[in-house]
Structures are given as structure tokens and as C-alpha cells.
Amino acid sequence: MKALEIIEREHVKMGLPQFKGGDTVRVHVKIKEGEKERIQVFEGLVIRKRKGGMGASFTARKVSYGVGVERIFPINSPIIDKVEVVQRGRVRRSRLYYIRDLKGKAARIKEKKKS
């Protein structure tokens, strides 16, 4: 299985900040429009992070004009330019699916106090 690791290591991205479920992130995504390439920012709450080396991914959720939008990003994808952590959230579980059923004030997540 060593050979598989060699191939996967090539694609695993280094230098992304540490974040986990409950954090709010700004994901800079490269978008190709014909010849031009521009960067679009998706800001949202991380509700899930999946491990798995090269196949790792996370889901970010935001509410846009009253409609919940979730986007799944493969962490090692070359279309991700960078990820900024806006806020660290204090949560008691790693996968925040319950947030989908909440709205308004109830859907807020408290900021983690610096220890």
C-alpha cells in the first residue's frame, strides 16, 4: 500500500488553516469563465468535515436571501485558492446537522473564548 500513499501525498494540500465544525470560514474558489479566471468567496459555517487523506472534504453552510445554501468542498481540490477562518465556534459535536432545522437567533453559534 506504500505506492498508494506516494500518489496521494502529491495531491494533499499543505498550508490550509486548522478549522473544524462550528467555525465560520471564507473559502476563496477559483472560477473559470471562458478564458478568464476569477475568485469567488463563499462564507459559511462548517457543519461537517470528512477525513480521508486525498479525498477529505468539508461542507460549508450559509443562509442567502432566506434560502439555506450548502456547498461541499474537496479540501485538496486545486480550485480552492485559500481558506480563511473568520470565527471559531463553541460547539459540542463535530457534525452540526441540527443547524439545518434552526433559523434566526436559534441558529447562531457562540464564539469560542480564547483559552
Next chain:
Amino acid sequence: MMLGLIGRKIGMTQVFSDEGEIVPVTVIEAGPCTVVTKKTDEKNGYKAIQVGFGNQKESRIGLPLRGQFKKASLPPCQVLKEFRIDDVEAYDVGQKITVEVFSVGEKVSITGNSKGRGFAGVVKRWGFWGGPGTHGAMFHRAPGSIGASADPSRVLKGKKLPGHYGNARITVRNLEIVDIKTEQNLLLVKGSVPGGKRGIIMVKKLK
């Protein structure tokens, strides 16, 4: 048949293409293969090169084959296969063939032994739909009717029925080479390949 390599399936993973798309790939350790024998029209009635892959203890090889390796003064190989090619003269006994014979983007065909499934029913073997599992159904994975009545009074030939499935020689054609790692003798091929991990396969160039 065209020039090819003998290899070993390592496993599957994913890689990203330049556009950021995920490509499913099979990793194959292909070669280096050593030319053991050359078959010629004059001597054998056909043209081919016989190549070997992997190392094997001499005691694990039969005496007739051991003589062949001795004649070529080569260490014994685990697997021997022939590839029928026209320009046999271009190769020398003892020459190593590596993954460099392939190029990225090239289409290849891959032959291997599929995983054995034993005696399989029609749902697994032929993709029959089967019946519902619950709600009082008494028809689950059975084949159902296998023919008509007094006419023709027999089951038609070729009827899809349960039986042995898998462990057969399967060739998959037009698989694209996504990447080549020359130092590690690795080929990355888009899609799946017959057989289990560590299975011996042949990677052949297309005509």
C-alpha cells in the same frame, strides 16, 4: 496483439485533473519486464517476445523453465507472458521494458483475472431485478420463469441461469493513462481494472 507490460494492481484512489475535477484511478505497478525469449517465424512460426515480471526463487520453478532462464542467463521471474509484435529484432534478450513505453493520455487495454464469486444467483450474475424483500412477497432473488410450456418443451440455449461467476479472463479496453511515475514504475489508469489488489494484469497498447 501489441506491446505491453505485465503488472500488479495496487489499488484505487482519486486524483485531481487540471480543471479541478476528481478522476477515479487504479494504480498499477507495471514492469520493469525483462525480455526472456524471442519467438521468430523461422523457429516458432510466429513473432513475439516473451517477457517476465517479478522475482521468484529458483526452487519454485519447474526444471524446463529453469533451463530457459539459464539459457538467457537471467534470474527467474514470477510471471511469463508473450506479446505478439512484428519488430522482434528491436529487442534483445535481457532488455528491460519499463513504463516509459506508455505516454500520458494514451489509451490502453488491460487484461486480468476477475474476482471469483463462486456459484452465483441470477441477481448477482446477470443483474436480474429480483422481487421485493418484504410486504408478504414470496419472490425474492429467484430467476422466475425460465421458458414456455409444451412449445418448445425445453429451456432455450443461452438462458441466463445461476452458475459459476467471476475468476475469468477479462479485458477492458480504452482505459486512459492519467499519470506515469517512472521512478516507482507506476501507472495511473482512469477507471477500474479486473481482479483484486495484488492481482497480476497485462497492460497492452492499443492498435
